[in-house]
Amino acid sequence: MNGELVKLLSPVELEADIEEIERVVRSESKIWLDQFHNSDWGEKKRLNEWIRSQEGRGVRQKMADELWELSRGMQKERLTAHDWRHMVLVVWGVEEIIIEDKIDDYRLGAILGALMHDWGRIIETKGRDAMRARGEEYIINDEFHSRFSWWLAKKFFNTYRGEMPEEWENLILQAVAEHSRGRDGYDADGEIAQLVQTGDRIQLINAENYYRPQQEEVNERGAPLVGEGGKEDYFDYVEFFLREISLIAGEKRQEKEVRLKKMLRECLEVGRGQRQGRGVGGGLEIVRELWSNKLAANSEEEIGRFLGLVERMSEERREAFLRGCALCQAYRDRDAEEMEEKMEKNREIIEAEPLLGLGVKLWQD
Numbered sequence: 001m002n003g004e005l006v007k008l009l010s011p012v013e014l015e016a017d018i019e020e021i022e023r024v025v026r027s028e029s030k031i032w033l034d035q036f037h038n039s040d041w042g043e044k045k046r047l048n049e050w051i052r053s054q055e056g057r058g059v060r061q062k063m064a065d066e067l068w069e070l071s072r073g074m075q076k077e078r079l080t081a082h083d084w085r086h087m088v089l090v091v092w093g094v095e096e097i098i099i100e101d102k103i104d105d106y107r108l109g110a111i112l113g114a115l116m117h118d119w120g121r122i123i124e125t126k127g128r129d130a131m132r133a134r135g136e137e138y139i140i141n142d143e144f145h146s147r148f149s150w151w152l153a154k155k156f157f158n159t160y161r162g163e164m165p166e167e168w169e170n171l172i173l174q175a176v177a178e179h180s181r182g183r184d185g186y187d188a189d190g191e192i193a194q195l196v197q198t199g200d201r202i203q204l205i206n207a208e209n210y211y212r213p214q215q216e217e218v219n220e221r222g223a224p225l226v227g228e229g230g231k232e233d234y235f236d237y238v239e240f241f242l243r244e245i246s247l248i249a250g251e252k253r254q255e256k257e258v259r260l261k262k263m264l265r266e267c268l269e270v271g272r273g274q275r276q277g278r279g280v281g282g283g284l285e286i287v288r289e290l291w292s293n294k295l296a297a298n299s300e301e302e303i304g305r306f307l308g309l310v311e312r313m314s315e316e317r318r319e320a321f322l323r324g325c326a327l328c329q330a331y332r333d334r335d336a337e338e339m340e341e342k343m344e345k346n347r348e349i350i351e352a353e354p355l356l357g358l359g360v361k362l363w364q365d
């Protein structure tokens with residue numbers, strides 16, 4: 001195991017100064033990306049041969065084992081938006097596409113890209129906390145976390161240098177570095193990069209519509225919470241998600257769009273008091289469950305603060321919000337069930353490829 005990487009990703013405090021890391025990553029990643037885009041990455045035949053070889057499979061098995069260990073020791077709490085559960089669900093999203101489209105070539109690298117794409121969030125959160133502890137402020141630049149992820153992913157691949165084609169590594173690194181580029185289309189070119197972006201965006205929809213803004217509020221960034229009286233409220237925020245899904249290609253997009261719209265309508269109906277649901281008391285229980293479960297892992301103090309926010313909402317808002325939480329939980333339960341069903345159905349494919357199944361394994365851990 002790569003000791004430096006383990007330390008950087010685990011809850012151990014950052015040794016170096018985050019602003020210093022940022023300066024280094026800013027210049028190194030720029031040089032690297034310029035070089036990448038000036039190279040010719042057309043020929044994939046050799047890569048595919050390696051992927052299908054015994055040797056390639058062996059390397060991927062080693063990587064899968066290392067990533068499993070690494071991920072289990074990672075910092076999972078107090079992350080900014082794009083938290084731990086998001087990271088795991090994006091891996092699952094990409095695995096799902098790979099299984100459905102029967103992908104068995106170099107594009108399997110997208111699973112690695114998905115796993116690493118938001119590692120940078122861990123560094124920025126740790127950096128912010130360290131500076132806060134010193135009474136200073138670190139302003140998190142939302143566009144920059146992907147470069148931190150690139151820096152960390154590079155450290156991961158260092159151990160495998162010489163064991164795998166450099167081109168494969170580079171395509172994955174680019175996918176990581178550019179996953180947050182381009183709100184207007186697939187600015188990140190290349191199939192691995194597009195797969196990672198798709199997985200990332202798909203994860204933003206479904207029950208995420210309800211869950212994520214709540215999570216971000218508790219983590220002190222991102223969308224304003226319903227009833228907080230900011231310039232936007234939660235129901236406006238969903239517009240963001242609608243914008244995101246318009247970028248997802250093909251059938252998948254339509255299917256997700258239908259599901260998302262149905263859910264939004266339900267949320268809005270609930271908000272208008274047009275549906276019968278559980279009362280406020282029951283709703284609070286659900287909120288508590290939601291925030292206490294291991295994937296949302298927050299301290300008692302944070303749960304208390306969150307419940308305080310709920311208390312201060314207007315009655316109408318609170319009612320809508322709590323029913324939304326119940327709805328959200330129902331959707332999440334259904335997602336988990338679907339995931340298990342798909343695992344069962346595709347067991348053979350999953351067992352044949354070392355990188356497949358990591359997402360679900362981490363989700364269930």
Ligand SMILES: [Fe+2]
Pocket residue numbers: 082117118145146179180
């Ligand atoms: Fe990201």
Ligand SMILES: [Fe+2]
Pocket residue numbers: 082086090117118200
């Ligand atoms: Fe992400």
